[in-house]
Amino acid sequence: MVRKPPNYCPDCGSELQEKHHDGRERGYCQNCSELFFQSPRPTAWTVVHEDEKAVFVRTSNGPWSVPGGFVEVDESAAEGAVRELEKETNLRVSSEQIELIRTGFHMNDPDDGSLLSICFAVPRSEVTGQMRPKNEIAEVEFCCPDLLEKRGERIRSVDEHRHEVAILKARSL
Ligand SMILES: [Zn+2]
Structure with a gap:
């Protein structure tokens, strides 16, 4: 969970890509195969x-x-x-x-x-x-x-x- 829209993966530092998931674009790390959900x-x-x-x-x-x-x-x-x-x-x-x-x-x-x-x-x-x-x-x-x-x-x-x-x-x- 991150508070601001991330540009880089908090785990490995790779640049995130956008991936459509559950109705909106979210940050995705190809290296870790991980989606990042922005939560308030x-x-x-x-x-x-x-x-x-x-x-x-x-x-x-x-x-x-x-x-x-x-x-x-x-x-x-x-x-x-x-x-x-x-x-x-x-x-x-x-x-x-x-x-x-x-x-x-x-x-x-x-x-x-x-x-x-x-x-x-x-x-x-x-x-x-x-x-x-x-x-x-x-x-x-x-x-x-x-x-x-x-x-x-x-x-x-x-x-x-x-x-x-x-x-x-x-x-x-
Ligand atoms: Zn990563």
């Missing part, structure tokens, strides 16, 4: 929301985003989402309490390869802990994308979308 890395995110607002975080140079990150090998997506939430914001919630709201993908990011994003939501009332920025996070705020944009701050479009889906789902309950 799973990421998990949590929208902690109340009314129109949600918890957003940012690193010192980065745009605002929903808390989240890469899932570890021994975690479910929900376990990864709540671990990242606590790691970044000090907010705690059980992985059973968060609700799956959306999945999506991102192709061939130069840094991270291909990502599968799994997004959860939870009402703020179900979360415990004093909100504060932790680890690589410089700021954490209970806010909404419109207000951040009015202040001239950057927010990733994928995170605006995550916020919107969470608010719409919460309203429809």
Whole structure:
């Protein structure tokens, strides 16, 4: 399994050829007789929301985003989402309490390869802990994308979308 479309065989270093298999072109090493399937890395995110607002975080140079990150090998997506939430914001919630709201993908990011994003939501009332920025996070705020944009701050479009889906789902309950 590789994250980016490979040009060379990771085992023997031979240049890969394209081979049509299961409906798409895939890298193939003639030397090893091996096909390479490109698989995404799973990421998990949590929208902690109340009314129109949600918890957003940012690193010192980065745009605002929903808390989240890469899932570890021994975690479910929900376990990864709540671990990242606590790691970044000090907010705690059980992985059973968060609700799956959306999945999506991102192709061939130069840094991270291909990502599968799994997004959860939870009402703020179900979360415990004093909100504060932790680890690589410089700021954490209970806010909404419109207000951040009015202040001239950057927010990733994928995170605006995550916020919107969470608010719409919460309203429809
Ligand atoms: Zn090979």
